[in-house]
Amino acid sequence: MVTILDVARLAGVSKATVSRTLNGKVFVREEVKARVLQAIAETGYRPNQLARNLANNKTNSVGLVITNGLYNGPFFSSMIYHAATHSERHGRQLVLADGKHSAREEREAIDLLLSLRCEAIMIYPKYLTVAELDEIIEHNKTPLVVINRELERHRSQCVFVDHQQSCETMMAHLLEQGHTRIAFVAGAEASPTGERRLAGYQQALRNAGIEPDPQLLVRGSWSTDSGYQAGRELLARKVPFTCVLAANDDMAIGVAKACYEAGLRLPQDISLAGFDDADIGKYYHPALTTIHVPMDEMIRNAIEMVLLPEASPVSAPRGELVRRESVAACKNAH
Amino acid sequence: MVTILDVARLAGVSKATVSRTLNGKVFVREEVKARVLQAIAETGYRPNQLARNLANNKTNSVGLVITNGLYNGPFFSSMIYHAATHSERHGRQLVLADGKHSAREEREAIDLLLSLRCEAIMIYPKYLTVAELDEIIEHNKTPLVVINRELERHRSQCVFVDHQQSCETMMAHLLEQGHTRIAFVAGAEASPTGERRLAGYQQALRNAGIEPDPQLLVRGSWSTDSGYQAGRELLARKVPFTCVLAANDDMAIGVAKACYEAGLRLPQDISLAGFDDADIGKYYHPALTTIHVPMDEMIRNAIEMVLLPEASPVSAPRGELVRRESVAACKNAH
DNA sequence: CTGTTAGCGCATTCAT
DNA sequence: ATGAATGCGCTAACAG
Numbered sequence: 001m002v003t004i005l006d007v008a009r010l011a012g013v014s015k016a017t018v019s020r021t022l023n024g025k026v027f028v029r030e031e032v033k034a035r036v037l038q039a040i041a042e043t044g045y046r047p048n049q050l051a052r053n054l055a056n057n058k059t060n061s062v063g064l065v066i067t068n069g070l071y072n073g074p075f076f077s078s079m080i081y082h083a084a085t086h087s088e089r090h091g092r093q094l095v096l097a098d099g100k101h102s103a104r105e106e107r108e109a110i111d112l113l114l115s116l117r118c119e120a121i122m123i124y125p126k127y128l129t130v131a132e133l134d135e136i137i138e139h140n141k142t143p144l145v146v147i148n149r150e151l152e153r154h155r156s157q158c159v160f161v162d163h164q165q166s167c168e169t170m171m172a173h174l175l176e177q178g179h180t181r182i183a184f185v186a187g188a189e190a191s192p193t194g195e196r197r198l199a200g201y202q203q204a205l206r207n208a209g210i211e212p213d214p215q216l217l218v219r220g221s222w223s224t225d226s227g228y229q230a231g232r233e234l235l236a237r238k239v240p241f242t243c244v245l246a247a248n249d250d251m252a253i254g255v256a257k258a259c260y261e262a263g264l265r266l267p268q269d270i271s272l273a274g275f276d277d278a279d280i281g282k283y284y285h286p287a288l289t290t291i292h293v294p295m296d297e298m299i300r301n302a303i304e305m306v307l308l309p310e311a312s313p314v315s316a317p318r319g320e321l322v323r324r325e326s327v328a329a330c331k332n333a334h
Numbered sequence: 335m336v337t338i339l340d341v342a343r344l345a346g347v348s349k350a351t352v353s354r355t356l357n358g359k360v361f362v363r364e365e366v367k368a369r370v371l372q373a374i375a376e377t378g379y380r381p382n383q384l385a386r387n388l389a390n391n392k393t394n395s396v397g398l399v400i401t402n403g404l405y406n407g408p409f410f411s412s413m414i415y416h417a418a419t420h421s422e423r424h425g426r427q428l429v430l431a432d433g434k435h436s437a438r439e440e441r442e443a444i445d446l447l448l449s450l451r452c453e454a455i456m457i458y459p460k461y462l463t464v465a466e467l468d469e470i471i472e473h474n475k476t477p478l479v480v481i482n483r484e485l486e487r488h489r490s491q492c493v494f495v496d497h498q499q500s501c502e503t504m505m506a507h508l509l510e511q512g513h514t515r516i517a518f519v520a521g522a523e524a525s526p527t528g529e530r531r532l533a534g535y536q537q538a539l540r541n542a543g544i545e546p547d548p549q550l551l552v553r554g555s556w557s558t559d560s561g562y563q564a565g566r567e568l569l570a571r572k573v574p575f576t577c578v579l580a581a582n583d584d585m586a587i588g589v590a591k592a593c594y595e596a597g598l599r600l601p602q603d604i605s606l607a608g609f610d611d612a613d614i615g616k617y618y619h620p621a622l623t624t625i626h627v628p629m630d631e632m633i634r635n636a637i638e639m640v641l642l643p644e645a646s647p648v649s650a651p652r653g654e655l656v657r658r659e660s661v662a663a664c665k666n667a668h
Numbered sequence: 669c670t671g672t673t674a675g676c677g678c679a680t681t682c683a684t
Numbered sequence: 685a686t687g688a689a690t691g692c693g694c695t696a697a698c699a700g
Contacts, residue, residue: 354686
């Protein structure tokens with residue numbers, strides 16, 4: 001591998017001069033600069049970022065910890081997309097680390113990013129609890145921001161949306177359409193997001209004077225397939241309902257498949273709604289009513305929090321109802 | 335930041351000893367080791383990977399260049415997922431670099447990864463031509479593998495599937511179902527993948543004694559929305575067709591939306607098929623007939639090629655027909 | 669404007 | 685088994 005020294009020798013200058021012409025902070029005589037550039041071209045020299053970063057004690061990179069198994073779905077691919085875009089916008093390289101399947105591994109992923117000397121770290125936690133995250137933040141010097149968790153002790157180190165209230169917004173819409181027998185496909189157990197959405201569902205029902213019927217509740221695990229299974233389960237119970245709300249769009253689409261298989265029409269026979277506003281929802285038939293989670297804004301906020309600590313704190317973005325075709329007025333409504 | 339020296343001092347040993355207990359290659363007296371570990375715990379020391387990598391001249395990382403704007407779709411999210419999984423399996427960290435919007439920027443992304451001293455680099459090119467890729471491979475010492483391009487001069491540095499023949503396989507199925515008026519929604523212009531699929535479409539038609547009708551061909555740009563527009567365009571032309579083949583699943587779903595809007599039923603009125611076997615296809619209604627592109631296998635091969643150069647070369651995986659519900663026998667068939 | 673020197677933090681000789 | 689010294693490739697004073 002050709003180093004800066006090789007270039008310096010070939011150009012008949014010192015390493016420092018090569019470094020200078022490369023970094024352009026200090027003036028170098030045009031003639032000398034030309035010789036150096038020439039030597040660089042001839043040797044095919046490429047600065048070693050490792051050495052550079054070590055010398056500067058600065059890496060120009062931000063890390064993102066998420067569970068690899070999740071990259072796949074539309075939700076996380078959108079997250080990675082925005083993370084990469086906004087990192088780039090701030091001149092930083094995005095480094096991904098896999099949180100895998102346990103709190104310990106999520107910690108290790110953070111450690112890896114820390115040892116890589118990322119300037120800042122973002123984490124979309126799956127296993128680490130709020131208390132553990134608080135502790136990690138407190139024991140670390142590098143800026144750390146948690147995505148999708150509310151950290152009461154660290155308001156400037158988290159971005160999130162209020163899932164419960166988003167769900168209540170959705171429920172208000174559903175109830176307004178005359179639905180009262182609304183089934184709910186919950187997210188994975190122990191998922192804070194899932195629990196908040198479930199809580200919103202139950203709260204909205206009670207506010208409307210309706211006691212949640214356990215027969216109308218079934219648990220999925222976020223995947224489309226789990227939504228499909230949940231839909232079948234719901235149908236098999238033979239309890240009446242006119243509307244299904246799934247805790248994310250993927251599961252909603254799974255539910256739709258189960259309905260279609262049972263010969264039901266959407267939205268004429270069953271109304272359906274989800275959460276997240278995945279791209280597919282817009283093109284699905286019928287187009288899926290959902291709650292838009294402002295991923296772009298969340299990630300942008302997260303990156304700015306962590307890269308521009310002096311920036312004014314931003315308010316939590318809110319989920320927004322997106323009315324499309326999959327929810328119709330309830331025909332049985334009196 | 336606490337360094338190895340701080341730990342050494344606190345433990346009353348030399349830096350070398352700390353390094354040794356950390357790397358475990360050389361024996362260290364248990365008692366001393368314990369003291370060192372103790373000191374590490376007390377100081378919260380975390381080895382600096384930069385320094386470590388520089389000293390070892392080795393980074394344990396592999397780079398992946400793709401166009402950020404593409405992260406979003408199911409195709410690329412699946413790619414990133416598998417890339418991360420297989421890198422991990424080989425103990426390597428995946429680093430993403432954005433190829434952005436031009437050949438120059440794709441080159442820069444490679445350069446970045448090179449300067450980061452990734453051990454190996456994978457690229458899913460969008461703008462760089464085969465000739466340029468050949469040249470890049472020849473001028474570089476670090477292993478480089480190109481995904482989704484056939485490099486005749488570098489058989490061991492590329493993984494790909496034969497899109498034309500995959501398309502012919504699909505067409506054979508469609509023709510077999512009695513369709514003769516088959517519309518085609520092509521991919522983005524100048525996309526080799528798109529062109530190969532288009533060529534397969536036309537070739538299959540000619541082989542069946544049917545002259546491709548330009549009225550049945552419309553160009554999209556891979557996105558669902560472009561598929562939707564293409565579908566509307568097709569319908570607006572008022573030329574008869576019984577089947578639409580889209581160059582990827584996203585566009586197929588866009589076409590489906592256009593059909594539904596026009597009051598057409600799938601597959602009774604129009605058969606529909608796509609490519610890539612995106613997850614959604616399985617749950618779409620009707621479930622989408624498609625060609626499975628073995629992303630998992632491709633990426634695994636790519637990583638092994640580049641990390642285990644002595645491994646025996648693998649044969650190109652083939653796209654496989656996945657028959658589902660969106661294609662029905664042509665009722666007009668004589 | 670340019671060369672010299674001294675680190676950045678760690679791994680690895682070579683001695684002991 | 686452990687310590688001292690050297691170097692990885694580069695940047696940043698410090699001189700001149």
